[in-house]
């Protein structure tokens with residue numbers, strides 16, 4: 001019988017099935033359907049998707065991310081923190097400071113230990129991209145992508161950001177009334193986004209704090225999105241609401257992340273990573 005070992009982990013409730021590809025051998029052509037299968041809450045394990053921890057030629061480990069609809073994503077902030085925890089605790093790396101390759105770039109991870117286990121992880125996520133064609137968003141080129149979408153007779157303004165994957169950040173007055181499950185899926189598949197998009201609704205608070213909810217491309221509502229939190233923070237710094245080099249606390253549904261856009265251009269994310277359970281999945 002075909003089977004593989006897995007670990008279920010979460011970062012602020014954004015949960016994935018992690019597979020150690022140093023030991024397991026899943027066929028490339030099966031990855032998308034396995035991601036759909038394990039993610040199913042009724043007939044699988046139940047998750048926001050599947051993440052593979054793979055050998056890398058250019059870093060210490062490589063992360064591959066599949067959403068729960070089987071699509072492959074280029075980056076995942078919460079996934080990076082969990083991969084870092086897994087890699088350190090399973091001795092795939094020896095140092096507390098190491099590199100993780102993603103499809104979009106190579107990031108630096110620093111694990112923070114509590115009684116020999118990794119409790120918090122800091123990731124240098126690299127530089128955000130605001131250029132319209134690189135996010136990508138169709139239409140006339142802009143250095144700083146801003147646009148509007150008409151939905152139910154109302155224009156909704158957003159800022160586009162890529163953190164290796166595409167995001168549309170909508171600022172709202174009151175997060176409790178954000179149109180998460182209506183405008184969220186509409187924007188995800190809107191023609192402006194040729195690769196579709198992750199959709200964030202945020203409420204800016206005084207003292208470097210942001211309330212945040214997300215509709216993720218390929219997964220729908222999740223409890224948290226690390227790249228989305230980075231996108232929201234840098235968009236608001238770019239708008240002049242907050243300052244570079246000052247940590248911004250992003251309150252997600254699953255808990256808090258600390259995001260700092262440093263004046264050298266890099267975005268830092270700090271937050272928890274948690275192991276839930278391990279097991280064998282039968283295909």
Ligand SMILES: N[C@@H](CCC[C@H](N)C(=O)O)C(=O)O
Pocket residue numbers: 014065067072073074075076077078079165166198216217218219222224225226227228
């Ligand atoms: N949850 C993630 C992002 C996962 C991928 C995303 N849905 C996409 O398709 O780009 C995060 O924590 O960043």
